[in-house]
Amino acid sequence: MKFAEIQELIAQIDQSEIQKLELDFEGGHILIDKRDIADQPVQVTGTGEEAAKQQEQASPALPTASAKAVPESAKQATEVKANTVQVKAPLVGIVYLQPSPDKPQYKKVGDHVQKGEVVCLIEAMKMMTEIKSTSSGTITEILVANEEVVEYDQPLMTIIPD
Known part of the structure; x- marks a missing residue:
């Protein structure tokens, strides 16, 4: 599975009602879980350099919680944790x-x-x-x-x- 195909799959899942998708294919495995996007990144596994490249390229394509406005209480919690x-x-x-x-x-x-x-x-x-x-x-x-x-x-x- 090529990176462009993975990106297209992510986009289609993002626009659908599907919450979780696990896909096994020759040479790899993909898990997409939308239930808590910040804690559950897309996982791509496979053999050799292709899987490592896919994982590296797939991770930045996800939206993250940092793109949203952070509530004041969350900022305070972060300060306490620091x-x-x-x-x-x-x-x-x-x-x-x-x-x-x-x-x-x-x-x-x-x-x-x-x-x-x-x-x-x-x-x-x-x-x-x-x-x-x-x-x-x-x-x-x-x-x-x-x-x-x-x-x-x-x-x-x-x-x-x-």
């Missing part, structure tokens, strides 16, 4: 937000945490690793669910430093 620190997963594994199923969660949103305090555990290959806070402050978001599989360097929670 002042936060993220606790990230140092390894791949299963995250546990509580020490055991019958005990309460280490920390909840709104709780104060000290630098070096345990905020969760990650299990990898039957080994439990304590994840400690990287700074003192107040937890504003917990970005993962208990017993969720996490990737290396994935944000686990955000903290507003003191």
Whole structure:
């Protein structure tokens, strides 16, 4: 499938009532999802340089949320996020937000945490690793669910430093 054909397909889907389209073809795969355009870009996969070129060229063709006027509350939220620190997963594994199923969660949103305090555990290959806070402050978001599989360097929670 050529880039011009992909652009035409995107334009036709954009003008239609179709919310999601997944297309498999020889040498690739396309996923178009209009439900939340800012978080769900067009994905093109295939073999070799052609797929990489298609992905590179297809991404800029999408309209983005930045083209719209940003409400004042969204600007304030962005400013708050700029002042936060993220606790990230140092390894791949299963995250546990509580020490055991019958005990309460280490920390909840709104709780104060000290630098070096345990905020969760990650299990990898039957080994439990304590994840400690990287700074003192107040937890504003917990970005993962208990017993969720996490990737290396994935944000686990955000903290507003003191």
